[in-house]
Amino acid sequence: MHHFNNNKTLLILNPRAGTRRLSNLMRLLKKFRNEFDYINISEIEDFRSFIKSKLDCYDTFIAVGGDGTVNSLASSLLTTNKILGVLPYGSGNGFAREMGFKRNIRTLAEDVKRNEYFGIDVLKINDSTCINVAGVGIDSFVAHSFHKRKIRGLWSYGVSTIKAIRKLKPFEVSVRINDTVIQDQFFMVSVANTRQFGNDAFLAPHAKPDDGKYNVVLLKPFPKYLLPVFLFMLLNGTAKESDYVRYLESENPGTIFTDETRFHIDGEPLHLTGEIKIEILKNSLRILKTANKKNS
Secondary structure (H helix, E strand, O other): OEEOOOOOEEEEEOHHHOHHHHHHHHHHHHHHOOOOEEEEOOOHHHHHHHHHHHHHHOOEEEEEEOHHHHHHHHHHHOOOOOEEEEEEOOOOEHHHHHHOOOOOHHHHHHHHHHOOEEEEEEEEEOOEEEOOEEEEEHHHHHHHHHHOOOOOOHHHHHHHHHHHHHOOOOEEEEEEEOOEEEEEEEOEEEEEOOOEOEOOOEOOOOOOOOOOOEEEEEEOOOOHHHHHHHHHHHHOOOHHHOOOEEEEEEOOOEEEEEOOOEEEEOOEEEEOOOEEEEEEEEEEEEEEOOHHHOOO
């Protein structure tokens, strides 16, 4: 399904974000035919091929979906003069929350009309782009479990989280950051460009997407009865105070090595083996400035 009317803004919809929610959005979009073009694409190769062919046709590209959809679009817009926006329709929407985007087509249209933007950094995990959070451990195990479920949404994500935690065991990891090598067992090793996973769970409360640095979060094994305490600390932004959490920060390339292959990048599961390289591409992506970010 698509609509092209020579507008300068293109919405790209991911149908996997939820059929019912997107069907309601499609009805709303009919009222904005003179402001947005839109297309529905689900296959990643089709997605990237289409963006490449239309890059010169639009000034602003809007990802309609979750962090994975945003990631796919951001990968195609890096180091261009094009602006990235988000209409969040995912399960966690961590990046959209951090950038101030709301699930409101009318306010999005107003933001597009203002045509203001700001620059952010982007991470490279091996050859893959990461705009929000990547890593191995609890969050990646949840991502792999969630990916197998037919039903999307917060409830399904919660079920995947419970299953992952029940099976959770520490794994050996070697991390090299700033000429420091840390080798130990962990429940989670995450690389963060922004503060949160999604749903306002603040993994790295002091991370900033435009400071030229990335944060590495190391979660040491802890008694599982303390899990509710850890989750509470994530939600109120105090995880850094936990004795089981260690933070590193760097602007230099780093590496992660582990025998555990189940990683995720922006919530999308994938398998990585060998030495995992971390780099930061400073000020490489333009983000549409929302009304919520107007004075930030």
